Amino acid sequence: MSDNRNATSSWSGYSHQGSLGIFVALQKINQLFADDKSLDGWKVIYENAEDFDIQNNGTVDSRHQVKAYKDAKYPNDIKDVLSIQNYELVEGKKKLTVKGFQIRSFDNLCNPLNIEVDDESRYLHVITEILGLNLSEDEFTRTYSGCTYVSNPNNVKLFEYPDNKKFCSLGGTESKIKEFCKNEIKIILEKINHVKKEDNSYFSGMYDGLQFLLDEEIRQKHILGSGNYPELNFKKIYDYITSDNEFIQSDIFRLRSSFYNVYLKYKIELDEEEIEVYEYEKEMDNLIHEIYIMDDDKFIKFLENIHIDKNDFNINMNINEDGLKEVFFHCLFNYKYFDKRKISFKNSEDLIFVLTTINSTRVSLSKDIINNHNITESLFKNNYIINLHKSESLFDTISTLKNFTQYQNDNNWKDLEEAMDRYVTEKDFFLHPKDIKLIKISDLKEQNLEKVLND
Numbered sequence: 001m002s003d004n005r006n007a008t009s010s011w012s013g014y015s016h017q018g019s020l021g022i023f024v025a026l027q028k029i030n031q032l033f034a035d036d037k038s039l040d041g042w043k044v045i046y047e048n049a050e051d052f053d054i055q056n057n058g059t060v061d062s063r064h065q066v067k068a069y070k071d072a073k074y075p076n077d078i079k080d081v082l083s084i085q086n087y088e089l090v091e092g093k094k095k096l097t098v099k100g101f102q103i104r105s106f107d108n109l110c111n112p113l114n115i116e117v118d119d120e121s122r123y124l125h126v127i128t129e130i131l132g133l134n135l136s137e138d139e140f141t142r143t144y145s146g147c148t149y150v151s152n153p154n155n156v157k158l159f160e161y162p163d164n165k166k167f168c169s170l171g172g173t174e175s176k177i178k179e180f181c182k183n184e185i186k187i188i189l190e191k192i193n194h195v196k197k198e199d200n201s202y203f204s205g206m207y208d209g210l211q212f213l214l215d216e217e218i219r220q221k222h223i224l225g226s227g228n229y230p231e232l233n234f235k236k237i238y239d240y241i242t243s244d245n246e247f248i249q250s251d252i253f254r255l256r257s258s259f260y261n262v263y264l265k266y267k268i269e270l271d272e273e274e275i276e277v278y279e280y281e282k283e284m285d286n287l288i289h290e291i292y293i294m295d296d297d298k299f300i301k302f303l304e305n306i307h308i309d310k311n312d313f314n315i316n317m318n319i320n321e322d323g324l325k326e327v328f329f330h331c332l333f334n335y336k337y338f339d340k341r342k343i344s345f346k347n348s349e350d351l352i353f354v355l356t357t358i359n360s361t362r363v364s365l366s367k368d369i370i371n372n373h374n375i376t377e378s379l380f381k382n383n384y385i386i387n388l389h390k391s392e393s394l395f396d397t398i399s400t401l402k403n404f405t406q407y408q409n410d411n412n413w414k415d416l417e418e419a420m421d422r423y424v425t426e427k428d429f430f431l432h433p434k435d436i437k438l439i440k441i442s443d444l445k446e447q448n449l450e451k452v453l454n455d
Contacts, residue, residue, distance in 0.1 A: 017046070017051045017052065017125075018046070018211070018214055018218075019175070019177040019178065019211070020051075020064065020066055020125055020168075022044070022210050022232070023177055023180050023181045024044065024052070024054060025044040025234060025237060026181055026184035027180075028042065028054055028061070028234070029184070029188065029237065030187050030188060030191075032234075033188075033191060039233075039234040039235045039238055041056050042054070042056050042233065042234040042235075043231050044231060044232050045230070048229040049102045049105075049116070050064060050065040051066040052066075060116050060121070062117070063102070063116070063121065063122055063123065064123045064124075064159070065081055065101060065124050065125070066125045067081060067124065067126050069127070069128065070127065070128065070271050071128070072128050072130060073128065073129070073130065074147050074148070074150075075130065075132060075152065078124065078130065080099040081099075081100065081101050081156060082100065082101070082150055082151070082153075082154065082156055083098050083099060083100035083153075084100050085101065085102055086098040086100070087110040088110055089110050094108060094110055101122055101124070102116075103116060103117055103119075119154070120155070120157075122156045123156070123157055123159040124157065125168065126158065126166075126168075127167060127168060127169050127170050129167050132144055132147075133158060134152060161176070163176075181207050182203035182206075185203045185207065189241070189242070194242060194244070195244065206240070206241050209240060212250075212253055214230065215253065215256070217232060218293070219293045251315040252296050252300070252315060255303065256292060258318070258321060259291070259319060260288070260292055262319070262324045262329070263288050263329060266330075266333075267281070269325075270333070284332055284333065287332070287340060291340065300315055303319065306324075306355065308356055308358070308369050309356070309358050309360065309368045309369050311368065312372070319357070320357040320359065322359055323356070323358055323359035323388070324357045326388055327359055327388050327441065328356070331355055331444075332355075342354070343355050344382060345449055348448045351384065352382040353382070353386050353444070353447070353449065354382040354384065356385060358386075358388065359387065359388040360387075360388075361389045361390070365387075365438070366390075366396075366438065370394065383436060384438070384439040384447075385437070385439065386439055386440075387438055387439070387441075388440060389440050390438045390440055391440045392437065392438050393438075394436050394437065394438065
Protein backbone atom coordinates (compact mmCIF):
# COMPACT_ATOMS: atom_id res chain seq x y z
CA MET A 1 0.00 0.00 0.00
CA SER A 2 1.33 3.43 -0.94
CA ASP A 3 2.04 5.98 1.77
CA ASN A 4 0.61 8.60 -0.57
CA ARG A 5 -2.85 7.12 -0.19
CA ASN A 6 -4.70 9.62 1.98
CA ALA A 7 -8.09 11.07 2.64
CA THR A 8 -8.99 13.42 -0.17
CA SER A 9 -6.66 16.40 -0.20
CA SER A 10 -9.16 18.51 -2.15
CA TRP A 11 -11.25 20.91 -0.11
CA SER A 12 -14.92 20.09 -0.32
CA GLY A 13 -17.79 20.35 2.11
CA TYR A 14 -18.66 16.79 1.11
CA SER A 15 -15.20 15.38 1.72
CA HIS A 16 -14.88 12.70 4.35
CA GLN A 17 -12.59 14.72 6.58
CA GLY A 18 -14.82 17.78 6.28
CA SER A 19 -17.84 15.79 7.43
CA LEU A 20 -15.87 14.13 10.22
CA GLY A 21 -14.77 17.52 11.55
CA ILE A 22 -18.38 18.69 11.63
CA PHE A 23 -19.48 15.52 13.40
CA VAL A 24 -16.79 15.72 16.10
CA ALA A 25 -17.62 19.41 16.62
CA LEU A 26 -21.32 18.61 17.06
CA GLN A 27 -20.49 15.81 19.46
CA LYS A 28 -18.26 18.14 21.50
CA ILE A 29 -20.98 20.82 21.59
CA ASN A 30 -23.35 18.30 23.19
CA GLN A 31 -20.66 17.24 25.67
CA LEU A 32 -20.11 20.87 26.68
CA PHE A 33 -23.84 21.38 27.16
CA ALA A 34 -24.03 18.21 29.25
CA ASP A 35 -21.28 19.62 31.47
CA ASP A 36 -23.00 23.03 31.55
CA LYS A 37 -20.01 24.72 29.88
CA SER A 38 -19.85 27.64 27.47
CA LEU A 39 -19.19 27.34 23.72
CA ASP A 40 -17.10 30.52 23.72
CA GLY A 41 -13.61 30.01 22.29
CA TRP A 42 -14.31 26.55 20.89
CA LYS A 43 -13.84 25.69 17.20
CA VAL A 44 -12.97 23.00 14.68
CA ILE A 45 -9.99 23.96 12.51
CA TYR A 46 -8.81 22.07 9.43
CA GLU A 47 -5.32 21.28 8.10
CA ASN A 48 -3.41 23.40 10.61
CA ALA A 49 -1.54 20.30 11.85
CA GLU A 50 -3.31 17.06 11.01
CA ASP A 51 -6.65 16.86 9.19
CA PHE A 52 -8.49 18.76 11.90
CA ASP A 53 -8.26 19.89 15.52
CA ILE A 54 -10.88 20.68 18.14
CA GLN A 55 -9.51 23.73 19.94
CA ASN A 56 -10.47 25.88 22.92
CA ASN A 57 -8.98 29.39 22.84
CA GLY A 58 -6.02 28.13 20.80
CA THR A 59 -5.35 25.08 22.98
CA VAL A 60 -5.74 21.68 21.30
CA ASP A 61 -8.48 19.65 22.95
CA SER A 62 -8.18 16.78 20.46
CA ARG A 63 -6.32 16.18 17.20
CA HIS A 64 -7.61 14.00 14.38
CA GLN A 65 -6.04 12.37 11.35
CA VAL A 66 -8.15 10.73 8.64
CA LYS A 67 -6.99 7.75 6.58
CA ALA A 68 -9.25 6.40 3.84
CA TYR A 69 -7.22 3.26 3.21
CA LYS A 70 -9.67 0.80 1.73
CA ASP A 71 -7.62 -2.34 2.38
CA ALA A 72 -6.09 -1.47 5.76
CA LYS A 73 -6.47 -4.30 8.26
CA TYR A 74 -3.46 -4.29 10.59
CA PRO A 75 -1.32 -1.59 12.26
CA ASN A 76 1.38 -2.07 9.62
CA ASP A 77 -1.10 -0.74 7.04
CA ILE A 78 -1.29 2.59 8.93
CA LYS A 79 2.32 2.73 10.12
CA ASP A 80 2.85 6.20 8.60
CA VAL A 81 0.50 7.52 11.31
CA LEU A 82 1.98 5.55 14.21
CA SER A 83 5.64 6.49 13.81
CA ILE A 84 7.34 9.32 15.70
CA GLN A 85 7.36 12.25 13.30
CA ASN A 86 10.74 13.81 12.53
CA TYR A 87 12.18 16.68 10.48
CA GLU A 88 15.76 17.27 9.39
CA LEU A 89 17.62 20.03 7.61
CA VAL A 90 18.44 18.86 4.09
CA GLU A 91 20.54 21.31 2.06
CA GLY A 92 19.44 24.06 4.42
CA LYS A 93 15.74 23.28 4.07
CA LYS A 94 13.33 21.76 6.59
CA LYS A 95 12.28 18.32 5.34
CA LEU A 96 9.94 15.69 6.76
CA THR A 97 12.07 12.52 7.08
CA VAL A 98 9.73 10.31 9.12
CA LYS A 99 5.97 10.47 8.80
CA GLY A 100 3.88 10.24 11.92
CA PHE A 101 1.09 11.76 13.96
CA GLN A 102 1.94 15.40 14.70
CA ILE A 103 2.00 15.70 18.47
CA ARG A 104 4.32 18.71 18.37
CA SER A 105 5.72 21.25 15.92
CA PHE A 106 9.34 21.76 14.92
CA ASP A 107 11.15 25.09 14.60
CA ASN A 108 13.01 26.17 11.46
CA LEU A 109 16.13 24.37 12.67
CA CYS A 110 14.10 21.17 13.09
CA ASN A 111 14.23 21.22 16.86
CA PRO A 112 11.10 19.68 18.43
CA LEU A 113 8.90 22.11 20.35
CA ASN A 114 6.45 21.53 23.19
CA ILE A 115 3.84 18.78 23.05
CA GLU A 116 0.63 20.25 21.57
CA VAL A 117 -1.87 17.48 22.31
CA ASP A 118 -1.93 15.10 25.28
CA ASP A 119 -1.61 11.35 24.77
CA GLU A 120 -5.30 10.69 25.46
CA SER A 121 -6.54 13.00 22.71
CA ARG A 122 -4.81 11.77 19.54
CA TYR A 123 -7.30 10.15 17.20
CA LEU A 124 -7.17 8.28 13.94
CA HIS A 125 -10.28 7.89 11.75
CA VAL A 126 -10.32 4.88 9.41
CA ILE A 127 -12.85 3.30 7.04
CA THR A 128 -11.99 -0.36 7.76
CA GLU A 129 -11.52 -2.33 10.97
CA ILE A 130 -7.92 -2.31 12.24
CA LEU A 131 -6.98 -5.39 14.27
CA GLY A 132 -4.54 -5.54 17.16
CA LEU A 133 -3.58 -1.89 17.41
CA ASN A 134 -2.65 -1.64 21.07
CA LEU A 135 -1.55 -5.21 21.75
CA SER A 136 1.95 -5.93 23.01
CA GLU A 137 4.33 -7.45 20.51
CA ASP A 138 3.97 -10.91 22.11
CA GLU A 139 0.16 -10.72 22.12
CA PHE A 140 0.08 -9.50 18.54
CA THR A 141 2.38 -12.19 17.12
CA ARG A 142 0.47 -14.92 18.97
CA THR A 143 -2.91 -13.62 17.79
CA TYR A 144 -2.00 -12.62 14.23
CA SER A 145 0.72 -15.04 13.24
CA GLY A 146 2.61 -13.99 10.13
CA CYS A 147 1.59 -10.32 10.37
CA THR A 148 4.11 -7.54 11.00
CA TYR A 149 4.01 -5.94 14.43
CA VAL A 150 4.11 -2.15 14.59
CA SER A 151 4.39 -0.25 17.86
CA ASN A 152 2.30 2.81 18.75
CA PRO A 153 4.66 5.04 20.75
CA ASN A 154 2.42 8.11 20.45
CA ASN A 155 -0.63 6.28 21.83
CA VAL A 156 -2.77 7.15 18.80
CA LYS A 157 -6.32 5.93 19.38
CA LEU A 158 -8.83 4.67 16.85
CA PHE A 159 -11.84 6.99 17.09
CA GLU A 160 -14.94 5.20 18.36
CA TYR A 161 -18.23 6.13 16.68
CA PRO A 162 -21.75 6.11 18.17
CA ASP A 163 -22.34 2.59 16.80
CA ASN A 164 -19.46 1.39 19.04
CA LYS A 165 -17.25 0.67 16.02
CA LYS A 166 -13.76 2.05 15.62
CA PHE A 167 -14.12 2.60 11.91
CA CYS A 168 -16.69 4.25 9.66
CA SER A 169 -17.07 2.91 6.13
CA LEU A 170 -17.78 5.10 3.13
CA GLY A 171 -20.68 4.74 0.71
CA GLY A 172 -24.32 3.87 1.12
CA THR A 173 -27.43 5.84 0.23
CA GLU A 174 -26.86 8.10 3.22
CA SER A 175 -23.40 8.11 4.74
CA LYS A 176 -22.89 6.94 8.30
CA ILE A 177 -21.30 10.29 9.13
CA LYS A 178 -24.40 12.16 7.97
CA GLU A 179 -26.52 9.84 10.11
CA PHE A 180 -24.32 10.53 13.14
CA CYS A 181 -24.39 14.30 12.51
CA LYS A 182 -28.17 14.34 12.22
CA ASN A 183 -28.47 12.58 15.56
CA GLU A 184 -26.20 15.15 17.26
CA ILE A 185 -28.28 17.95 15.68
CA LYS A 186 -31.44 16.29 17.05
CA ILE A 187 -29.92 16.18 20.56
CA ILE A 188 -29.10 19.90 20.40
CA LEU A 189 -32.65 20.75 19.31
CA GLU A 190 -34.24 18.50 21.96
CA LYS A 191 -32.26 20.23 24.69
CA ILE A 192 -33.88 23.59 23.88
CA ASN A 193 -37.26 22.07 22.92
CA HIS A 194 -36.89 23.44 19.40
CA VAL A 195 -39.98 23.36 17.19
CA LYS A 196 -38.07 21.19 14.66
CA LYS A 197 -36.76 18.69 17.20
CA GLU A 198 -38.61 15.76 15.55
CA ASP A 199 -38.22 16.90 11.93
CA ASN A 200 -35.81 14.55 10.13
CA SER A 201 -35.88 16.67 6.97
CA TYR A 202 -34.78 19.68 9.05
CA PHE A 203 -31.86 17.65 10.44
CA SER A 204 -30.83 16.81 6.88
CA GLY A 205 -31.17 20.43 5.82
CA MET A 206 -29.02 21.60 8.72
CA TYR A 207 -26.36 19.00 7.87
CA ASP A 208 -26.30 20.26 4.27
CA GLY A 209 -26.22 23.82 5.54
CA LEU A 210 -23.18 23.13 7.72
CA GLN A 211 -21.48 21.59 4.70
CA PHE A 212 -22.25 24.79 2.82
CA LEU A 213 -20.82 26.97 5.61
CA LEU A 214 -17.63 24.90 5.55
CA ASP A 215 -17.48 25.06 1.77
CA GLU A 216 -17.68 28.87 1.83
CA GLU A 217 -15.13 29.09 4.65
CA ILE A 218 -12.69 26.90 2.70
CA ARG A 219 -12.95 28.99 -0.44
CA GLN A 220 -12.52 32.25 1.48
CA LYS A 221 -9.42 30.98 3.28
CA HIS A 222 -8.00 29.72 -0.01
CA ILE A 223 -8.29 33.26 -1.41
CA LEU A 224 -6.33 34.59 1.59
CA GLY A 225 -3.53 32.12 0.84
CA SER A 226 -1.10 29.93 2.77
CA GLY A 227 -1.34 29.93 6.56
CA ASN A 228 -5.06 30.69 6.65
CA TYR A 229 -6.86 27.59 7.85
CA PRO A 230 -10.60 26.92 7.46
CA GLU A 231 -12.47 26.84 10.75
CA LEU A 232 -15.99 26.83 12.16
CA ASN A 233 -16.51 28.12 15.67
CA PHE A 234 -18.98 26.25 17.84
CA LYS A 235 -21.15 29.30 18.51
CA LYS A 236 -21.68 29.78 14.76
CA ILE A 237 -22.58 26.10 14.36
CA TYR A 238 -25.03 26.25 17.27
CA ASP A 239 -26.66 29.50 16.13
CA TYR A 240 -27.08 28.14 12.63
CA ILE A 241 -28.74 24.90 13.76
CA THR A 242 -31.12 26.63 16.17
CA SER A 243 -32.02 29.57 13.90
CA ASP A 244 -35.12 27.84 12.46
CA ASN A 245 -34.04 28.88 8.95
CA GLU A 246 -34.49 26.24 6.29
CA PHE A 247 -31.36 25.63 4.25
CA ILE A 248 -32.06 26.33 0.60
CA GLN A 249 -29.34 24.77 -1.48
CA SER A 250 -27.96 27.24 -4.00
CA ASP A 251 -27.57 26.06 -7.58
CA ILE A 252 -23.85 26.84 -7.60
CA PHE A 253 -23.33 24.77 -4.43
CA ARG A 254 -25.37 21.97 -5.97
CA LEU A 255 -23.19 22.00 -9.10
CA ARG A 256 -19.93 22.14 -7.13
CA SER A 257 -21.08 19.25 -4.95
CA SER A 258 -22.16 17.22 -7.99
CA PHE A 259 -18.80 17.82 -9.69
CA TYR A 260 -16.81 16.79 -6.63
CA ASN A 261 -18.96 13.81 -5.68
CA VAL A 262 -18.57 12.33 -9.16
CA TYR A 263 -14.80 12.69 -8.74
CA LEU A 264 -14.89 10.83 -5.41
CA LYS A 265 -17.05 8.07 -6.92
CA TYR A 266 -14.65 7.72 -9.83
CA LYS A 267 -11.71 7.29 -7.44
CA ILE A 268 -13.64 4.64 -5.52
CA GLU A 269 -14.23 2.79 -8.81
CA LEU A 270 -10.49 2.92 -9.53
CA ASP A 271 -9.89 1.36 -6.10
CA GLU A 272 -12.47 -1.35 -6.69
CA GLU A 273 -10.92 -2.17 -10.07
CA GLU A 274 -7.48 -2.21 -8.37
CA ILE A 275 -6.11 0.40 -10.77
CA GLU A 276 -3.14 1.96 -8.99
CA VAL A 277 -2.69 5.64 -9.77
CA TYR A 278 -1.43 6.67 -6.33
CA GLU A 279 1.50 8.80 -7.51
CA TYR A 280 -0.68 10.66 -10.01
CA GLU A 281 -3.66 10.92 -7.67
CA LYS A 282 -2.25 13.79 -5.61
CA GLU A 283 -1.74 15.82 -8.77
CA MET A 284 -5.33 15.10 -9.78
CA ASP A 285 -6.63 15.99 -6.31
CA ASN A 286 -4.89 19.35 -6.58
CA LEU A 287 -6.27 19.96 -10.08
CA ILE A 288 -9.84 19.13 -9.04
CA HIS A 289 -9.38 21.35 -6.00
CA GLU A 290 -8.32 24.26 -8.24
CA ILE A 291 -11.38 23.80 -10.41
CA TYR A 292 -13.71 23.35 -7.44
CA ILE A 293 -12.72 26.60 -5.73
CA MET A 294 -12.95 28.78 -8.86
CA ASP A 295 -15.03 31.94 -8.55
CA ASP A 296 -18.68 31.29 -9.33
CA ASP A 297 -18.57 32.88 -12.79
CA LYS A 298 -15.41 31.01 -13.76
CA PHE A 299 -16.79 27.71 -12.50
CA ILE A 300 -19.98 28.13 -14.53
CA LYS A 301 -17.90 29.03 -17.59
CA PHE A 302 -15.84 25.88 -17.03
CA LEU A 303 -19.04 23.81 -16.95
CA GLU A 304 -20.27 25.50 -20.14
CA ASN A 305 -17.01 24.58 -21.85
CA ILE A 306 -17.15 20.91 -20.95
CA HIS A 307 -20.86 20.74 -21.90
CA ILE A 308 -20.43 22.13 -25.41
CA ASP A 309 -23.17 19.87 -26.76
CA LYS A 310 -25.70 21.55 -24.44
CA ASN A 311 -27.12 24.77 -25.84
CA ASP A 312 -26.88 27.59 -23.29
CA PHE A 313 -25.73 25.48 -20.32
CA ASN A 314 -26.61 27.50 -17.23
CA ILE A 315 -26.68 27.38 -13.45
CA ASN A 316 -30.16 25.81 -13.35
CA MET A 317 -29.10 22.77 -15.34
CA ASN A 318 -27.53 19.52 -14.11
CA ILE A 319 -24.02 18.30 -14.80
CA ASN A 320 -23.82 15.31 -17.13
CA GLU A 321 -22.47 13.11 -14.33
CA ASP A 322 -22.04 9.97 -16.46
CA GLY A 323 -20.15 11.93 -19.11
CA LEU A 324 -18.07 13.66 -16.45
CA LYS A 325 -16.95 10.27 -15.19
CA GLU A 326 -16.73 8.36 -18.50
CA VAL A 327 -14.97 11.08 -20.50
CA PHE A 328 -13.58 13.93 -18.39
CA PHE A 329 -12.18 12.09 -15.35
CA HIS A 330 -11.29 9.01 -17.40
CA CYS A 331 -9.01 11.09 -19.63
CA LEU A 332 -7.51 13.03 -16.72
CA PHE A 333 -6.39 9.77 -15.13
CA ASN A 334 -5.11 8.32 -18.40
CA TYR A 335 -3.29 11.16 -20.17
CA LYS A 336 -0.67 13.67 -19.03
CA TYR A 337 -0.24 17.40 -19.51
CA PHE A 338 -3.77 18.66 -19.08
CA ASP A 339 -4.07 22.45 -19.59
CA LYS A 340 -6.68 23.66 -17.08
CA ARG A 341 -7.05 27.06 -18.74
CA LYS A 342 -7.76 25.60 -22.18
CA ILE A 343 -9.38 22.38 -20.86
CA SER A 344 -7.28 20.35 -23.27
CA PHE A 345 -4.34 18.05 -23.90
CA LYS A 346 -1.57 18.50 -26.47
CA ASN A 347 0.30 15.66 -28.14
CA SER A 348 3.88 15.46 -29.43
CA GLU A 349 2.76 16.91 -32.76
CA ASP A 350 1.19 19.96 -31.07
CA LEU A 351 -2.33 18.84 -31.91
CA ILE A 352 -4.84 20.03 -29.31
CA PHE A 353 -7.56 17.80 -27.83
CA VAL A 354 -10.31 19.60 -25.92
CA LEU A 355 -11.93 17.63 -23.09
CA THR A 356 -15.71 17.41 -22.62
CA THR A 357 -18.45 15.40 -20.90
CA ILE A 358 -19.98 14.22 -24.18
CA ASN A 359 -21.10 10.58 -23.98
CA SER A 360 -24.02 10.74 -26.42
CA THR A 361 -24.55 8.74 -29.61
CA ARG A 362 -27.31 10.99 -30.98
CA VAL A 363 -27.23 11.74 -34.71
CA SER A 364 -27.57 15.48 -34.10
CA LEU A 365 -24.46 15.75 -31.90
CA SER A 366 -22.28 17.74 -34.32
CA LYS A 367 -25.11 20.12 -35.18
CA ASP A 368 -25.91 20.59 -31.49
CA ILE A 369 -22.30 21.67 -30.89
CA ILE A 370 -22.46 24.08 -33.83
CA ASN A 371 -25.74 25.55 -32.58
CA ASN A 372 -24.43 26.15 -29.05
CA HIS A 373 -24.58 29.90 -28.44
CA ASN A 374 -21.92 29.66 -25.72
CA ILE A 375 -19.19 28.41 -28.05
CA THR A 376 -16.40 30.88 -28.69
CA GLU A 377 -13.82 31.01 -31.43
CA SER A 378 -11.15 29.75 -29.04
CA LEU A 379 -12.74 26.29 -29.13
CA PHE A 380 -12.17 26.14 -32.86
CA LYS A 381 -8.46 26.73 -32.46
CA ASN A 382 -8.34 23.15 -31.24
CA ASN A 383 -8.03 20.09 -33.45
CA TYR A 384 -10.19 17.52 -31.67
CA ILE A 385 -13.16 17.35 -29.31
CA ILE A 386 -12.87 14.29 -27.08
CA ASN A 387 -16.08 12.35 -26.51
CA LEU A 388 -17.08 8.77 -25.73
CA HIS A 389 -18.53 7.39 -28.95
CA LYS A 390 -18.08 9.50 -32.12
CA SER A 391 -15.28 10.32 -34.53
CA GLU A 392 -16.42 12.71 -37.25
CA SER A 393 -15.64 16.12 -38.74
CA LEU A 394 -17.57 19.19 -37.61
CA PHE A 395 -16.68 20.89 -40.90
CA ASP A 396 -18.47 18.12 -42.76
CA THR A 397 -21.58 18.90 -40.74
CA ILE A 398 -21.32 22.63 -41.41
CA SER A 399 -20.78 21.97 -45.11
CA THR A 400 -24.01 19.98 -45.35
CA LEU A 401 -26.08 22.96 -44.30
CA LYS A 402 -28.29 24.14 -47.12
CA ASN A 403 -26.42 26.41 -49.59
CA PHE A 404 -23.50 26.77 -47.16
CA THR A 405 -21.00 27.43 -49.94
CA GLN A 406 -23.22 30.14 -51.36
CA TYR A 407 -23.53 31.78 -47.95
CA GLN A 408 -19.79 31.58 -47.52
CA ASN A 409 -18.94 33.06 -50.92
CA ASP A 410 -21.68 35.69 -51.14
CA ASN A 411 -21.40 36.82 -47.51
CA ASN A 412 -25.04 36.02 -46.94
CA TRP A 413 -24.41 35.29 -43.32
CA LYS A 414 -27.80 36.59 -42.28
CA ASP A 415 -29.36 33.68 -44.12
CA LEU A 416 -26.84 31.39 -42.46
CA GLU A 417 -28.09 32.52 -39.05
CA GLU A 418 -31.44 30.91 -39.73
CA ALA A 419 -29.87 27.70 -41.05
CA MET A 420 -27.51 27.36 -38.07
CA ASP A 421 -29.82 28.64 -35.33
CA ARG A 422 -27.12 30.98 -34.02
CA TYR A 423 -26.00 34.60 -34.36
CA VAL A 424 -23.62 35.03 -37.31
CA THR A 425 -21.41 37.97 -38.30
CA GLU A 426 -19.16 38.69 -41.26
CA LYS A 427 -16.17 37.42 -39.28
CA ASP A 428 -17.93 34.40 -37.84
CA PHE A 429 -15.53 31.50 -37.47
CA PHE A 430 -18.15 29.15 -38.87
CA LEU A 431 -17.76 30.89 -42.24
CA HIS A 432 -14.07 30.05 -42.21
CA PRO A 433 -13.96 26.87 -40.10
CA LYS A 434 -10.87 24.93 -39.18
CA ASP A 435 -11.29 21.21 -39.73
CA ILE A 436 -12.01 20.37 -36.10
CA LYS A 437 -13.12 16.80 -35.44
CA LEU A 438 -14.95 14.84 -32.82
CA ILE A 439 -12.73 12.00 -31.61
CA LYS A 440 -13.89 9.09 -29.48
CA ILE A 441 -11.81 7.94 -26.53
CA SER A 442 -10.94 4.59 -28.14
CA ASP A 443 -9.22 6.46 -31.01
CA LEU A 444 -6.97 8.52 -28.72
CA LYS A 445 -4.42 5.70 -28.52
CA GLU A 446 -3.39 6.54 -32.09
CA GLN A 447 -2.77 10.23 -31.34
CA ASN A 448 0.56 10.10 -29.44
CA LEU A 449 -0.84 11.50 -26.21
CA GLU A 450 1.46 10.62 -23.31
CA LYS A 451 -0.26 8.17 -20.99
CA VAL A 452 -0.13 8.17 -17.21
CA LEU A 453 0.33 4.39 -17.19
CA ASN A 454 1.59 2.12 -19.90
CA ASP A 455 -0.89 -0.47 -21.18
